[in-house]
Amino acid sequence: DAGVTQSPTHLIKTRGQHVTLRCSPISGHKSVSWYQQVLGQGPQFIFQYYEKEERGRGNFPDRFSARQFPNYSSELNVNALLLGDSALYLCASILVGGGDGYTFGSGTRLTVV
């Protein structure tokens, strides 16, 4: 079984640019969530989606947005990048109410210069 797939694995962007990160959940999982992990800290919740509907939003500015597609994959978009957006972005594939619950991908390492 394929796990959670995130792309790209690494990318470097310049301040002010826009970035799109992608996540494909485990087959059969209908919910995904996104987390930001700054170096040396625990992951912080950004968004959760279930069946294409936003189920939760963390304390992040409006520069951050996301969506979920009919095949349950998801995109995280960040506009007007700041140096402080440099982090590991993790996607969790969620089996609501069962199994391991939250299965994480390997993440996308974003560096803003």
Next chain:
Amino acid sequence: AQSVTQLGSHVSVSEGALVLLRCNYSSSVPPYLFWYVQYPNQGLQLLLKYTSAATLVKGINGFEAEFKKSETSFHLTKPSAHMSDAAEYFCAVTQNFGNEKLTFGTGTRLTIIP
């Protein structure tokens, strides 16, 4: 509101010694609790989870954790440390399994001394 506190940002133990990583939680309702491990430049791997069944939870790689409601704790233990256990460990809590965000602690970096 929910939160977790991990006491000790860095823990060092000798190979073969007991591993004890501490996690205390705060939750207004019965919590679901998780321990994840993160190796350098990788994502999070689930070690074990508490979902209100048995209070002593056994996970992968010989780890286990005990849910103690009276102490609001969910400490992670392993009887004998291996070099391969060196990693970052995160405790996390949610109030609604799968339907709500995970709230993570700040992590504990475990170093194994040969």
